[in-house]
Amino acid sequence: MALLSIADALKLAIAEEMRRDPLVFCLGEDEDIPGGMGGAFTVTKGLGEEFGYERVLNTPISEIMLAGVCVGSAMMGMRPVADLQYGDFLFCMMDQLVNQAAKMCYMSGGKVHVPMVMRAPCGASNRGAQHAQSLESFFTHIPGLKVICPSTAYDAKGLMKQAIRDDNPVLVFEHKLLYGSKRKEKDAISTIGEVPEDDYVIEFGKAAVRREGKDITIVANLMMSYKALEASQLLEQEGISCEVIDPRTLVPFDYDTVVASLQKTGRLMIVHEDTYHCGWGAQLGSWIAENHIFLLDAPIVRVAAYDVPIPFSPILENHVIPSKDRIVEEARKLMRV
Amino acid sequence: MSKLPNKEKALGMYRQMYLIRKYEERIYYLFLEGIMPGTIHQSTGQEACAVGMLYDLRKDDYMASTHRPAGHDLAKGVSLRGMMCEMFGKEDGCCHGKGGAMHTGDVEVGALVANAIVGGNLPIAAGVALAFKMQKKDNVIVCFFGDGATNEGSFHESMNAAAIWKLPVIYVCENNLYSATTSIALTCNMPNPAADRAVAYAIPAEVVDGNDVLKVNEAAAKAIKRARGGEGPTIIELKTYRHGGHSRNDACQYRPKDEEKHWFDRDPVKNFRDVLISTQLATEQELKTIEKAIESDIDESVEYAQNAPFPQIESALADVYWEGK
Ligand SMILES: Cc1ncc(C[n+]2csc(CCOP(=O)(O)OP(=O)(O)O)c2C)c(N)n1
Ligand SMILES: [Mg+2]
Secondary structure, eight states, X not given: OEEEOHHHHHHHXXXXXXXXXXXXXXXXXXXXXXXXXXXXXXXXXXXXXXXXXXXXXXXXSOHHHHHHHHHHHHHTTOEEEEEOSSGGGGGGGHIIIIIIITTHHHHTTSSOOOOOEEEEEESOSSSOGGGOOOOHHHHHTSTTOEEEOOOSHHHHHHHHHHHHHSSSOEEEEEEGGGSOOSSOOTTOOOOOEEEOSSOOOOOTTOOEEEEOOSSEEEEEOHHHHHHHXXXXXXXXXXXXXXXXXXXXXXXXXXXXXXXXXHHHHOOEEEEEEEESTTOHHHHHHHHHHHHHGGGOSSOOEEEEEOSSOOOSSHHHHHHHSOOHHHHHHHHHHHHHO | OOOOOOHHHHHHHHHHHHHHHHHHHHHHHHHHTTOSOSOOOOOTTOHHHHHHHHTTOOTTSEEEOOSSOHHHXXXXXXXXXXXXXXXXXXXXXXXXXXXXXXXXXXXXGTBOOOOOSTTTHHHHHHHHHHHHHHTTOOOOEEEEEETGGGXXXXXXXXXXXXXXXXXXXXXXXXXXXXXXXXXXXHHOXXXXXXXXXXXXXTOOEXXXXXXXXXXXXXXXXXXXXXXXXXXXXXXXXXXXXXXXXXXXTOOOTTSOXXXXXXXXXXXXXXXXXXXXXXXXXXXXXXXXXXXXXXXXXXXXXXXXXXHSOOOOGGGGGSSSSOOOO
């Protein structure tokens, strides 16, 4: 058992998989230049030294090419693990992800498949609107892609290893403020936690119950799972007991765990840093309403980023993305219904 | 004049060119008659590009095509039945009816699913080539694209990557002078939109008469040798012309008549046939026999495809994710 940050847990996962399977390789801009950072967030730093620069590719700043090379090499049996530096750049490679990676298996009638991993650092962190988005909901809308969002070091290792072994394109959303990498960021949360040395994977589609409770079910991912936990502590003092569920993977999504929780609580709150309109919470909320409306004692509440680009000024940024206070406020209202 | 191939190869090339020509003609009529669903982008007039480039590839080499894939697929060895059934949306289609006219292909013979996003196949081909290199295989991939695709960002990004990593990929621009209805002269200031840009990536390039299958084949041989030998990519720009419209709705009224005449007079199939006769590589009788056989193969494939079963409707929900086979 080692104490690792998410950044180091991801690194360990990639390294273990590269040792296990010679077809796994990683690539990205500034992936591991000696003396450099190892991507933008240290995850791939040092991998070149162990695996050589033929398996750790420092690419040009060419996102279309980066994604396309993943698609092509994956179809030929390789298992590329690409790093995008900032998830916002996903839009530069949209064609390759959505029209190519996601559709190759289907269009070929099941003759080819695309086992690739695209790592997308996400979340607001005082960098302004183009280095801030939480885009995971976007990609949940595309059949053929899997979407995961690890928020603890333990999960980061297990989910990343599973992503690399998965035979389909997997987008991994990693929150910048959860990496816990050496370079300290304002508002960062320490995710240092125990990570077993053994070879474990975490199956996709299995949510984690972070905290048990009986009044409100809060489903929250990435940074918001931590905000929800903080809010739950405060609410506990007021006699409101919250169960916090981290879905961990959005495609596939573990509805069962949410339903089981609602059977106890009858109240559902969904919290994400992604914007409100058509965020993944809208899908979860409507699915519950369609299938289990009689479990609910009150309307579903969604707490999400306001529908604006992420502003720079820390006071504005904090206002736009859900805060602990907003969650507490909404929970109190929900209990009054 | 180019060096002549031996008789077997010459006839083999002619067979493929004639197959493509007749296949496309038949598809055209099936569309006109309203028998076939979907859309078409035909390669009639560009047969020498496909056959000249692909004839010397091995089965385990790869090919990446575009929205105009039939010639490439047939030359790479996708079965006629598989193609025809795919056009009819049938279960026996090369993509089990899930691909359609713009996505034909069959990895069993090294033909990737064709790509209907202009420029979409360029980085994918680089990735395929990177995999060959990483796996220390001596395979190569030929990646076709149109003149119009050279104005896509993916073109620039892919050429640059292929060059820096010395990838075993041959990028083949079929410059048929138009992207859909727009003359390439309106959208690129270079006379050779692919080859002239090659210098920007330090990739060797060649401009070749794309209607002369022997010249195309010569250029292909050099590029394949380079790629197999680990010397990296080549850009080949083939000057050619499509005989029909861009797609099924295009009456093609934007092309000057004298330009059309100039190119139609240089019909790649007819010209190669003339070469075979004049050099005595084949007799009239031999060619007629080949042609008849191909025509009856096509009849047979249409008959088969029309009577073949459609896919089970449940299959529409399968293959979204790979479940392992
Ligand atoms: C990204 C993209 N933009 C536009 C189109 C629509 N479109 C299909 S084919 C075509 C023309 C392509 O011209 P070219 O690359 O020269 O190939 P050709 O059709 O001449 O073979 C266009 C504009 C498309 N399929 N993909
Ligand atoms: Mg063209």
